[in-house]
Amino acid sequence: MKNIKYTTTIILAGLFTITGSGCKKFIELSPVDNRVSENFYKTEKDANEALNSVYDALQWHTNAGGGGFSPDPMMADIASDDSYAGGASRSDSPDMIQIDQQKIAPTNSLTRVYWGNHYTGIYRANLLLQKLPDINMPAAAKAKIAAECKFLRAFFYFDLAKWFGNIPLITAPQSPGEYCVVNASPAQTFNQIAQDLVEAMPVLDKSDLRTSKAHATRWSAIGLLGRVYLFYKGVYKAELQADGTAVNGPYVLTQLQDLITNSGHDLLGAYADNFTKANEFSKESVWEISYSNDNPWFDWNYIQGGEGNMQPLMQAPRIEGDPLYSTGWSFAPVTQELYNSYEANDPRRTATIINMETDLKGKVSVGYQHTGFFSKKYTTTAEYRPTTGQYELNWGNNYRSIRFSDVLLMAAELDFTNGGSQAQNYLNRVRNRVSLGSKTVTLAAIYQERRAELALEGIRYWDLLRQGLPAAAQAITISGKKGPGYTGDQVDYNVTFNQATRGLFPIPQSELDQCSSVLKPNF
Template sequence: MKNILKNTPKLLLAAILVCGTTSCDDFLDLKPQDTRTEDNFYRTEADAREALTGIYDVLQWNTVTGYHPTPMLLDIASDDAYAGGGSRTDAPNIIEVDMHNILTTNLEIHGLWRKHFFGISRANLLLSKMENIEASDAVKARLTAEAKFLRAHFYLDLVRFYENVPLVLEPLVEASEFSQPQAAPKAVYDQIAKDLEEAIPDLPETTLAASQGRATKWAAKALLAKAFLFYNGVYGQNLETGSITVDAPRTLQHLQDIITQSGHGLLPNYADIFTPAGEFSVESVWEIGYSDENPWFDWGFVHGGEGNIQPQMQGPRLQDPAAEQYQSGWSFAPATQSLYNAFEENDPRREATLLLETELEGSIDRGYQHTGYFSQKYTTANAYKPTAGQQELNWGNNYRAIRYADVLLMAAELAVKSGGGTPQDWLDMVRDRVDLPSKPATLDNIYQERRVELALEGQRYWDLLRRGINVADQAISSTQIGPFYTGDPIDYNIDFKPATNGFFPIPQSEIDLSGRLLQQNSGY
């Protein structure tokens, strides 16, 4: 991350913060890069901060196995984007996600699994060592809270992707421990809520800019709201931490705390959010940072750098970049006609969200599933052009994971569902920012506002699933052909598979490594 990750000694962290639950072989054979080992490392405050940085580092990883930027894959799985790329054979694993015909041997899906368990493993290890760290109680409480926030962060994405995952809360030391059974989804979600509720009191009441990109109280409250909305929507239950029930009123109170106490707000100009100047802005409640400050060249270990591969993947394939305001990309995740049509005609968010083929000065190479619409939010804009290293590997576009507008819309939704609050005011704030008239704060209008406000930010797929499989099926399986579409119409025919309930398959290699202790998800 910018500010806190650029000086991380990554080879050391790779050696001492070893592995996920079942696939540990990659790191177990590494020799320590200096005299520090796990036995003598976790002693000082500096050691603990370095280990914490190693957990944050995993948030950046999008290439553990294959290319799997989380927001991009979620958009492709939704009705907002197709797979795209250069051709039908360019990235078959990503096309499987688009077509909802995912093989259990899909490498991108395996990469996602491994990434999240790497992060969980690192968090577990630091938490297990915290008691012996030589630091003040206040420092240890803050570092513990951040580690719990990060563990909850990794588990929330993991359980939303795969549903049936092992729940591991301690370091796995012996080989006999590496195969862990799947937990009930409720146990995982309840642990997420427990970690966040325990972290909230010890996290700072600051903006991300003031915390230098580290977790804040407000980020934890917002992440807990996301966990509740998804779990309650899919399973119809509250979250239980043992001593606290996280229900709709408690979740709404967390969101109202952000609205009234955090100092966060909306940027006046929507398009400014996704510029370098908009990073860690007052609107970002949680953001994952990237940077070109550690120039990287290694295609064999892409996530060893600090760059964000998603802009490179999503940029248009320009024939003459010198004539454009962009560098040439790989044309993955072209946006759908359905998303274009979702915006009101006078909504400035459409122009800030979508880069149209007709806006480019020169010619482009039209790739697979070409629609004429590219992401404007995470793309190869010259403003983000890397200053050093292999250009494709060093894009510094931060990912705005939770924005204040998202908080307002979550609060409006909960208030309509459960009563309390001022849902009309919160919806109006989002629309006022882009000079659109008020609309009644109904659930349908709030869901529609979420789609256009948060478009191509990796939120749509979760929103569809939590509203019900029928809603997801109707949205994703309904395909529109637009005026710029190029290629065989069958390439745009997406067929959602309700039998999977929208979850990804457990990687077959993990099932095999577990001695078939892990069971495959339904529909695969």
């Protein structure tokens, strides 16, 4: 079920990002047709097409500057203790291995792609917000588009702030000579994120994602606010301010309880159903990023022009002759530590992890850092196999960015830490769905439940960081340990978490070189 077509013909200069050396060459490009920014932003149709271009940037795992593929959930899993880098061999993606080994260079191509893609989305949102007041359209429709732009800007900035820390904070389109911007403090950036979400929440539709046709809803904004607050509070030990609104634990808990009680969202009956094609935009999905093969794509030189998701292909096993799975690239092989972390009778393990010995029927080619385990949630299942277009570029698996179970566990954490009485109930709802008995609610129990419930969805790394750098180091640092299915030298599986980097990506060297007068390294 794909509802947003991420296609547009607006002038490239009006849509690409504006910070760093990777931006100027885009700004100098000629228009792709005669609708330049000066004559485009006139009608409601124009505004909606421009909004689609903001959503478009959510899909990107590469960009026109090249440099590899950087799906956010997969990179976060590789940085955590749930996955290794993997791939065909040690030379397949050295930049992904840097993320796995916590030794990321400022010249890493994946972080540069990630930075550029997110600032592209921010620029598109800023540009539309600037143009909206002068567009001829009903006030209510205009307000809703503005709210969606703020939600999307918050989403992009949250990703950047998690990975890079001190980043440029840009809330309006820039002109030549303004491209270089000083690093903002985390407090400035996170307060802006909170403000965008608080302003968007009352305007966005109170609907599910099927009704909204995959557009962000009030409930999407509340779910994201919960995630933003818990990360900021855990990592920076401070509260947030959204203009005149104090965004603290009680405030965020109240919003999450509104979502739980009034949104109509709920848990699906079977845990594994969350990741099937039939359950895209299901009642459990609070925020979801849409992908498809509805627009068959062939162009390896402009991959982001299509609508495919690279992550399923990247982390699927290199397999031939299996009736359920098509061959992939074997990145992000799953660790023995994650496999062992589940309770013995927890069905989420088999719904989350492909065990090569029991789940695969075809012939598997062993790749780098092979463990015998692969992600089952986002992979090359038969129902998603592209029927047209380039095989590698058209996987349509949607990414369930915020699920209702995550909302319940966020609420349990905030309720527990703020002296409420519902934390046990929220925790039990998640466990009851998979027929596990009640467990006494503690912070440790909530974190363990989050690992089991949300594994291989790009959440674990951030949960470790917000528990503190020593906790992250204890979990991620591995030396002298190999699982029984591992293939390769022990050194390939040793990881040391570097607390000096605070778990951050370095700001790309190309950005620092371009803006050396104002932009500084983040560690």
